[in-house]
Every structure is written in C-alpha cells, then in structure tokens.
Amino acid sequence: MKFTIFKRMISGYAVIMIMVIFMGIYVTLKLNQMTDINHKIAKIDGATITVGEHLLEVLFSQVGFERKYMIAGDPDFLREFHRAKALFEEEMVRLSALADSEKKKGWTAEIEAHYDRYTAFFEEESKLIAGKDPFPRKEYVEEKDRIVGEIDKTLRDLIKNARSERDEKLALSGRISYRAIRVTAIAAGLTIVLGIAISFFITRNIARPISLLGQKTKDIATGRFHKISNIASPPEIKQLAEDFNAMSERLEELDDMKLDFISHVSHELRTPLTSIKAASSMVLEGAFSQPERQTELLNVIRDECDRLIGAVNRILDISRMEAKMMDYHFAECALFPILQRAVLKLAPLAQRKKIDLELTPCPELPRVKIDPDRIAQVLENLLGNALKFTPERGKVVVSVSMMDDQGGFIRVSISDTACGIPREHLERIFEKFKRIDRSRETAMGTGLGLAIVKYIIADHGGKIWVRSAPGKGSTFSFAVPVA
Numbered sequence: 001m002k003f004t005i006f007k008r009m010i011s012g013y014a015v016i017m018i019m020v021i022f023m024g025i026y027v028t029l030k031l032n033q034m035t036d037i038n039h040k041i042a043k044i045d046g047a048t049i050t051v052g053e054h055l056l057e058v059l060f061s062q063v064g065f066e067r068k069y070m071i072a073g074d075p076d077f078l079r080e081f082h083r084a085k086a087l088f089e090e091e092m093v094r095l096s097a098l099a100d101s102e103k104k105k106g107w108t109a110e111i112e113a114h115y116d117r118y119t120a121f122f123e124e125e126s127k128l129i130a131g132k133d134p135f136p137r138k139e140y141v142e143e144k145d146r147i148v149g150e151i152d153k154t155l156r157d158l159i160k161n162a163r164s165e166r167d168e169k170l171a172l173s174g175r176i177s178y179r180a181i182r183v184t185a186i187a188a189g190l191t192i193v194l195g196i197a198i199s200f201f202i203t204r205n206i207a208r209p210i211s212l213l214g215q216k217t218k219d220i221a222t223g224r225f226h227k228i229s230n231i232a233s234p235p236e237i238k239q240l241a242e243d244f245n246a247m248s249e250r251l252e253e254l255d256d257m258k259l260d261f262i263s264h265v266s267h268e269l270r271t272p273l274t275s276i277k278a279a280s281s282m283v284l285e286g287a288f289s290q291p292e293r294q295t296e297l298l299n300v301i302r303d304e305c306d307r308l309i310g311a312v313n314r315i316l317d318i319s320r321m322e323a324k325m326m327d328y329h330f331a332e333c334a335l336f337p338i339l340q341r342a343v344l345k346l347a348p349l350a351q352r353k354k355i356d357l358e359l360t361p362c363p364e365l366p367r368v369k370i371d372p373d374r375i376a377q378v379l380e381n382l383l384g385n386a387l388k389f390t391p392e393r394g395k396v397v398v399s400v401s402m403m404d405d406q407g408g409f410i411r412v413s414i415s416d417t418a419c420g421i422p423r424e425h426l427e428r429i430f431e432k433f434k435r436i437d438r439s440r441e442t443a444m445g446t447g448l449g450l451a452i453v454k455y456i457i458a459d460h461g462g463k464i465w466v467r468s469a470p471g472k473g474s475t476f477s478f479a480v481p482v483a
Contacts, residue, residue: 005206005236012198016191023187030180037173040100045166048098051091052159055111056152058088063148066122070129078126085119095158107158111151118147209237217244225252272304272311279304314448318432321455328371328459332483335368335375335410336400342379343398349387356395357387365402365410369483374456381449382414382476389418390473409462409479416475421468429466430454453478 062084069077092112099105125140225248279297320326343359350357379398386396394417403409421429432451457464457478468474 005202008202009198012194012202016194016198019187019191019194023184023191026187027180027184030176034173034176034180037169037176041166041169041173044098044100045162045169048095048104048162049159049166051095051098052155052162055088055091055095056155058084058091059148059151059155062088063144066144070125073129081122088115104158104161107154107161111154111158114147114151114154118144118151121147206237213237213241213244216241220244220248220251225249225255272308275304276301276308314452317452318448318455321452321459326455326459328374330369330371332367332369333372335365335370335412335480336362338372338376339379339398339400339412342376342383345380346383346387349384350396353387353390353394354392355387355390356393357383358395358397360397360399362400365400366482368410368480370460370480371456375460375480378453378456378478379412379414381453385449386414386416386418386474386476390416391418394418403479408481410482411477411479413475413477415473417473420470420472421466421474422470426466426468430464 062081065077065081065084068074069081092108092115095111096105096108099108121140121144125137125144227245227248279300283294283297317326339359343357347357383396383398390396396417397415398412399415400410400412403411430450430453432448454464457480460480462478462480464476464478466474466476
C-alpha cells in the first residue's frame with residue numbers, strides 16, 4: 001500500500017490534532033475550574049461579605065432605635081426597631097442559605113441564638129417599663145450590650161473568614177490561569193514546530209513532480225496539446241497528470257470545434273449573403289424588367305434574410321440560455337395541438353423526400369404549463385433533424401403519452417429510420433457545436449440545435465434523452481411536467 005500524500009498529511013496532522021485536542025481539553029477543564037472558583041467568589045464569598053456587613057449596619061441601627069425608645073418612649077422608635085428586626089431576620093435567611101461549611105453554619109446558628117436572646121430581653125424590658133414597677137435596668141442594659149457584642153464579634157469573624165476564603169480562591173485561580181497559559185504556550189509552540197516540519201517534508205517530496213507538471217502545463221498553454229508522460233510521483237500527482245491529459249484532449253477538441261463552428265457559421269452567413277447580393281444586383285441592373293421576376297428576386301432576398309436572422313438568433317439564444325437570461329412566456333395549454341401544428345408545418349418537407357411522417361393519436365392528456373413557442377421550436381428542431389437524416393421512403397413517427405413510472409410528466413417521442421448514432425456519441429449529442437455526421441449532405445447548420453433544445457426542456461423542468469443504435473434509427477424523447 002503506497003504512502004500517499006493524503007496518508008502522509010493525515011499521519012502528521014493527526015499528531016498535531018491530538019496535541020490540539022489535548023490542549024483544548026486541558027484548557028477547558030482549567031477554565032471550568034476557574035469558572036467554578038469565580039462563581040463561588042461572586043455568589044458565596046462576596047455575597048457573604050455583603051450580607052454580613054449589611055447585618056452589622058442593621059444591628060447597630062436597631063440598637064440605636066432601641067435605646068432611643070427606652071429613653072423617650074416614642075412609639076415611632078419602636079416601629080423602627082421592629083422594622084429593623086424584620087430586615088435583620090430577612091438578611092439572616094440569606095446568610096443561612098450562603099453557609100456552605102459546618103463552620104459557617106455554626107456561626108450562623110450562634111448569631112441567630114444571640115439575636116433571639118437580644119430581642120427577648122428587649123421585649124421583657126419593654127413590658128417592665130410599661131408596668132412602671134422598679135427593675136434592675138442596668139443589668140438589662142449590660143446583658144443586651146454583651147449579647148450585641150457577641151453578635152458583632154461573630155459577624156466580624158464570619159466576614160473575616162469569607163474574605164480569607166475569597167483571597168485563597170483568587171490566589172488559586174491565578175495559579176490555575178498561569179499553569180493553563182504556560183501549558184498552552186508550550187503546546188502551541190510544539191504544534192507550530194511540528195506543523196512546519198511536516199509541511200517541509202511533504203513539500204520536499206512533491207515539489208519536483210509539481211514543478212515538472214507545471215512546465216508541461218505551460219506547454220499546453222502555448223497551444224501544444226501534448227500528453228504528459230508518466231512521472232515518478234505520489235498517486236495524487238499521477239492522477240493530476242491524467243486530469244491534465246484529459247484537459248489537453250478537451251482543449252484540443254474545443255479548438256477543433258471552434259474552427260468547425262467558424263467554418264459552419266461562415267457557410268451559414270456566406271450563402272444567404274451571396275444570394276442577397278446576387279439578387280439585389282440583378283434588381284439594380286434591371287436584368288428582369290417584368291414585375292413578376294422582380295418580385296421573385298425580392299422574395300429570394302427576404303427568404304435569405306430570414307435564414308440569416310435565424311442563424312444569428314440561434315447563436316444569441318444559446319448565449320442567453322447559458323446566462324440564464326432567456327425570456328419565457330408560460331401558459332397552461334394542451335400539448336397535442338402544438339404537435340399537430342409542428343407536423344403540418346414540416347409535412348411538405350417530408351413529402352418532397354417521400355418520407356412517411358406519422359403522428360400517432362393519443363388519449364386525453366392533462367394540460368401542461370409551457371411556453372408554446374419554445375416547445376414548438378423544440379419539436380420543429382427534432383422533427384427537422386429526423387427528416388434531414390432519414391433517407392427517402394423512410395419513416396418518422398411522433399408519439400405522445402403519459403410516463404408510466406412518473407405520472408406527473410408527459411412524454412413526447414420522435415422516432416426515425418435514419419442511420420442511427422454511434423454509442424460513443426450518445427452522451428455528447430446535446431453539446432454545443434456537436435455534429436455527428438460531417439458528410440457533405442448534412443453540412444448545413446451550426447451544431448446548436450440540440451443544445452438549444454436541451455436548455456429549453458431543462459428550463460421547463462423536464463428532461464430529454466435519446467436512444468439509438470447504428471443502422472436502427474434513433475428515438476429522441478423529452479418529458480415536461482403537467483400543470
């Protein structure tokens with residue numbers, strides 16, 4: 001098994017891809033780890049610090065309202081105290097949800113217990129003040145201050161711990177980022193070095209045959225259509241050489257077709273122009289004084305002008321069709337009347353050549369959406385070719401029917417008893433300027449008729465094909481979709 005360029009590249013670049021995949025997986029894992037750390041910093045540690053600091057603010061605000069109430073007895077201070085209490089309890093719920101370790105949960109529980117004792121002391125002291133009985137107020141104040149101090153200390157410990165954990169996570173994230181950058185840089189460097197090495201070895205192995213192939217290509221560009229001989233190279237280069245040989249053959253064939261086309265077009269233009277010149281000269285010189293003979297000459301000029309215009313229009317039509325700029329006028333209509341008109345139009349030609357031109361009757365067919373003039377052009381072209389190549393006393397049959405395998409299409413077939421088409425020419429019969437019979441009797445025409453027919457049928461959403469064998473005649477068929 002030969003080690004082709006493809007296999008060489010696959011083997012070399014597979015190593016690079018493995019390194020890239022490894023690097024991608026490693027970086028992805030590290031990024032996920034960093035994302036998780038940053039998420040914890042933002043959603044847990046940062047939120048814990050924010051909530052803890054807010055709790056301290058609320059706590060000291062509540063203590064202030066409590067002392068003002070104890071001194072002034074104003075109910076507004078009591079309402080503010082209870083409002084602060086509700087806010088403190090709400091923040092404690094958030095803090096409890098953020099506790100992600102047993103240590104933090106213990107601190108949270110301790111804060112809640114101290115706060116419950118503080119509010120209980122306040123309620124008890126408020127009742128004693130309302131009863132106006134003497135009680136040890138100093139002991140109550142000292143106990144409340146001690147409880148608030150415990151809450152303050154615990155909250156500050158919790159905030160300090162959250163900040164410490166945040167800093168540790170930031171440091172860990174920095175270390176992970178540094179390692180990821182270092183590993184990525186090393187892997188990228190190795191990948192670049194390996195890629196350069198692989199490219200160097202592959203280029204060195206194919207540069208010489210490519211250079212030789214390029215020189216041969218320049219020879220082809222200068223018009224010397226020579227085949228490229230076998231060169232020692234990888235299989236892909238050999239295949240490329242074979243493709244260049246095929247291109248050379250095709251270019252040579254196109255060059256011949258160009259010369260042939262120029263010859264046919266020159267004939268198509270020269271013959272009517274010669275006739276027009278001769279007829280117009282005879283009219284100008286007064287060779288025929290009788291009005292009837294002059295009318296005949298003018299008719300000749302008109303017919304030759306029509307023939308000249310038809311040749312030019314065929315060239316223009318194929319150009320517009322290739323550029324997708326052809327205008328069509330689609331309409332829903334019956335196909336059989338168009339067949340009848342085409343057969344009647346060419347019937348005189350069939351009579352002159354003593355050819356039996358037959359249109360087989362058909363059952364009722366659905367209507368089709370077509371351009372009637374263009375389909376008539378297709379039929380006249382196919383019928384004209386059939387009559388041109390069919391010998392005297394031959395037969396041409398036109399038939400129409402629904403396609404059995406595809407119910408949405410109507411098929412039209414034109415069969416003749418001509419000489420037939422060799423099998424090697426069937427696939428290229430619809431190409432531009434392709435003329436199979438180059439005998440003197442069939443020298444007329446530019447070789448564009450069947451190409452135009454193929455474009456028209458394709459633009460109608462249909463298809464065209466031919467079946468033929470030498471000595472057995474030909475059958476050209478096309479199908480168009482029903483409306």
